[in-house]
Amino acid sequence: MDRERALHIYATMNRIRKFEEKAVQLFEANKLRGSVHLYIGEEAIAATVCSQMTDQDYITSTHRGHGHAIAKGATLDRALAELMGKATGYCKGRGGSMHIADLEKGNLGANAIVGGGVPIAVGGALAQKMKGEKQFTVSFFGDGASNQGTVHESMNLASLWKLPIIFICENNGFGISVPTWQSTSVKDVSVRAAGYNMPGETVDGNDVMAIDAAVERAKTRALNGEGPSFIECKTYRWKGHWTGDPETYRTREEVASWMERCPIKAFRAYLLKNGIAQEKELDDIENAATAEMEAATEFALNSPEPDPAQVMDDVFFVG
Amino acid sequence: MSIKTYAVAIRDTIAQEMRHDDKVFIMGEDIEVLGGIFGCTRDLAKEFGTERVRNTPITEATFVGAGVGAATAGMRPIVELMYMDFTYVAMDQILNQAAKIRYMFGGKAKVPLVIRGQQGIGRGNAGQHSQSVESLFMHIPGIKVACPSTPAEAAGLLRTAIRDDNPVLFFEHKALYSTKGEVPDDPEFAIPFGKAVIKKEGKDVTIVANLLYVSKALEAAAILEKEGISAEVIDPLTLVPLDIDTIVKSVQKTGRLITVHEAHREGGWGAEIAAQVTEKAFRYLDSPPIRLGAKQCTLPFNLGLENAVVPQVDQIVQAAKQSLYR
Numbered sequence: 001m002d003r004e005r006a007l008h009i010y011a012t013m014n015r016i017r018k019f020e021e022k023a024v025q026l027f028e029a030n031k032l033r034g035s036v037h038l039y040i041g042e043e044a045i046a047a048t049v050c051s052q053m054t055d056q057d058y059i060t061s062t063h064r065g066h067g068h069a070i071a072k073g074a075t076l077d078r079a080l081a082e083l084m085g086k087a088t089g090y091c092k093g094r095g096g097s098m099h100i101a102d103l104e105k106g107n108l109g110a111n112a113i114v115g116g117g118v119p120i121a122v123g124g125a126l127a128q129k130m131k132g133e134k135q136f137t138v139s140f141f142g143d144g145a146s147n148q149g150t151v152h153e154s155m156n157l158a159s160l161w162k163l164p165i166i167f168i169c170e171n172n173g174f175g176i177s178v179p180t181w182q183s184t185s186v187k188d189v190s191v192r193a194a195g196y197n198m199p200g201e202t203v204d205g206n207d208v209m210a211i212d213a214a215v216e217r218a219k220t221r222a223l224n225g226e227g228p229s230f231i232e233c234k235t236y237r238w239k240g241h242w243t244g245d246p247e248t249y250r251t252r253e254e255v256a257s258w259m260e261r262c263p264i265k266a267f268r269a270y271l272l273k274n275g276i277a278q279e280k281e282l283d284d285i286e287n288a289a290t291a292e293m294e295a296a297t298e299f300a301l302n303s304p305e306p307d308p309a310q311v312m313d314d315v316f317f318v319g
Numbered sequence: 320m321s322i323k324t325y326a327v328a329i330r331d332t333i334a335q336e337m338r339h340d341d342k343v344f345i346m347g348e349d350i351e352v353l354g355g356i357f358g359c360t361r362d363l364a365k366e367f368g369t370e371r372v373r374n375t376p377i378t379e380a381t382f383v384g385a386g387v388g389a390a391t392a393g394m395r396p397i398v399e400l401m402y403m404d405f406t407y408v409a410m411d412q413i414l415n416q417a418a419k420i421r422y423m424f425g426g427k428a429k430v431p432l433v434i435r436g437q438q439g440i441g442r443g444n445a446g447q448h449s450q451s452v453e454s455l456f457m458h459i460p461g462i463k464v465a466c467p468s469t470p471a472e473a474a475g476l477l478r479t480a481i482r483d484d485n486p487v488l489f490f491e492h493k494a495l496y497s498t499k500g501e502v503p504d505d506p507e508f509a510i511p512f513g514k515a516v517i518k519k520e521g522k523d524v525t526i527v528a529n530l531l532y533v534s535k536a537l538e539a540a541a542i543l544e545k546e547g548i549s550a551e552v553i554d555p556l557t558l559v560p561l562d563i564d565t566i567v568k569s570v571q572k573t574g575r576l577i578t579v580h581e582a583h584r585e586g587g588w589g590a591e592i593a594a595q596v597t598e599k600a601f602r603y604l605d606s607p608p609i610r611l612g613a614k615q616c617t618l619p620f621n622l623g624l625e626n627a628v629v630p631q632v633d634q635i636v637q638a639a640k641q642s643l644y645r
Binding site: 058060089090091092093094095099101103104108109111113116118119120121122123124125126127128130131149150153154156157160161313314315316317319 | 344375376378383384385386387388392393411415416421422423424428429460461484
């Protein structure tokens with residue numbers, strides 16, 4: 001990994017973290033409503049995966065999608081404005097936290113139906129293949145979605161048609177309160193890839209370098225027309241499923257042990273240890289993320305509400 | 320003009336549109352070699368190849384979803400469902416995804432997707448292969464609903480559907496596939512959405528019908544004519560957008576409304592039309608609107624039972640007379 005990309009990943013992880021911390025703060029201050037599913041603790045995955053993508057490559061995202069959107073190029077101000085339902089948000093306040101989409105950056109949208117975005121990603125990859133583009137698609141989904149029929153059907157179809165797609169399962173250990181062992185018949189979700197004749201591997205989802213290497217293999221395969229790959233990233237969400245989750249299904253000790261393995265801290269240590277970056281520049285990156293988030297917050301707070309007179313716009317395209 | 324069957328009109332329109340635009344392609348079950356079980360894609364793979372005429376595994380939710388994704392990513396997919404009953408298997412992708420993407424994402428995305436296939440009675444296919452399900456899709460904003468009743472309308476509406484930048488559900492009727500009619504040869508022939516067609520003019524009672532029931536309504540109108548009752552028969556062609564004005568105007572003339580469809584009567588599209596007409600033309604009505612539709616039970620296999628469930632021509636005649644207090 002070159003230095004520039006490494007620093008970009010570090011910056012993205014920090015920007016996601018600051019965004020999520022601000023989101024929870026605003027939620028608790030009653031400045032934003034609805035469901036807010038935080039990506040804190042999982043930042044390495046989106047930041048690393050999307051660092052290997054261009055704006056012409058597609059992603060589909062999930063209800064826990066802020067990190068994916070930011071990593072794929074969403075700006076913090078418009079993303080936060082969307083969480084606050086403002087007219088300046090990515091979806092003009094129509095989508096909120098669970099539906100950030102930015103087609104110009106190749107984000108085909110976050111989906112609040114678990115597993116719902118995966119067939120859409122297959123369609124994105126099909127379009128890329130049929131247009132003869134040298135592009136690929138990544139579908140992010142969770143361990144919960146990995147049991148949905150659409151995910152299995154999508155793996156089958158993508159493999160059959162040799163589509164340029166990477167299935168990225170973010171296994172954070174829980175579907176709301178249900179631990180993966182209680183919902184999922186296999187220990188490593190990636191073994192299911194074999195059933196669809198594609199390579200599958202499980203990596204430490206808090207380890208940027210491990211994720212990066214797996215994505216590089218999968219991307220090469222996709223762009224060579226060899227078809228899809230499956231990568232399971234084992235990780236953990238530090239916060240509840242949603243803001244306000246009583247979290248009676250896990251212990252504080254378990255959460256604390258994962259916080260010890262913070263992906264941002266770990267990557268920072270890696271960058272320092274390998275002489276890729278100095279303390280000062282990493283501090284600067286973190287401070288820049290904080291400053292960007294403050295400005296984004298000002299922007300979102302001061303943005304106008306959408307005009308109810310426009311509530312019927314865009315039900316259909318009128319051309 | 321050429322004389323074509325309804326099925327061939329559909330097939331030829333798909334072929335013309337695939338010639339017209341490289342982004343148009345079709346996928347579905349058994350469409351490649353077999354040409355679909357009703358022949359609506361016959362020989363298309365020979366002309367366009369298997370990249371653009373794709374056989375899918377039996378996974379309706381996912382290949383409909385792939386259509387949604389491909390459309391959002393700039394293609395113009397046509398997804399064939401072997402039976403429109405199978406929309407139920409793909410409901411999340413149709414109603415939560417295709418219908419909502421444009422609006423929910425703030426109006427940036429376009430989803431030029433056609434989901435088409437046949438439905439209805441006529442082949443003894445029983446409960447899961449004989450339903451008429453178009454009314455359901457009228458209820459959810461974000462999708463258009465087209466229901467052609469003749470070969471020419473099948474061709475003209477399908478062209479409009481394929482060129483529309485919104486998701487369109489296109490309902491064909493299995494019992495109409497072998498019916499013949501004149502179809503314009505012009506590869507630009509299109510019928511706009513949202514314009515109802517008056518199939519027969521009349522002055523005493525308005526009968527609104529779609530798909531197979533247009534011919535049954537016309538049959539009833541012919542019987543009524545002999546008894547001195549002049550029925551006007553209207554086919555809305557598209558339920559979304561709905562041309563309520565043509566229907567209202569007709570009722571303002573006749574003072575009576577019958578809606579008749581093969582879809583279930585309760586909560587069917589006829590109920591919506593009856594409600595809108597009542598709102599817009601209450602004082603013109605000389606009798607309460609009458610809704611005819613399939614009885615509220617599963618479509619049975621046995622022919623006699625099937626006929627007992629769906630409206631018959633004599634019931635349309637009776638309803639018209641009832642509306643005239645005869």
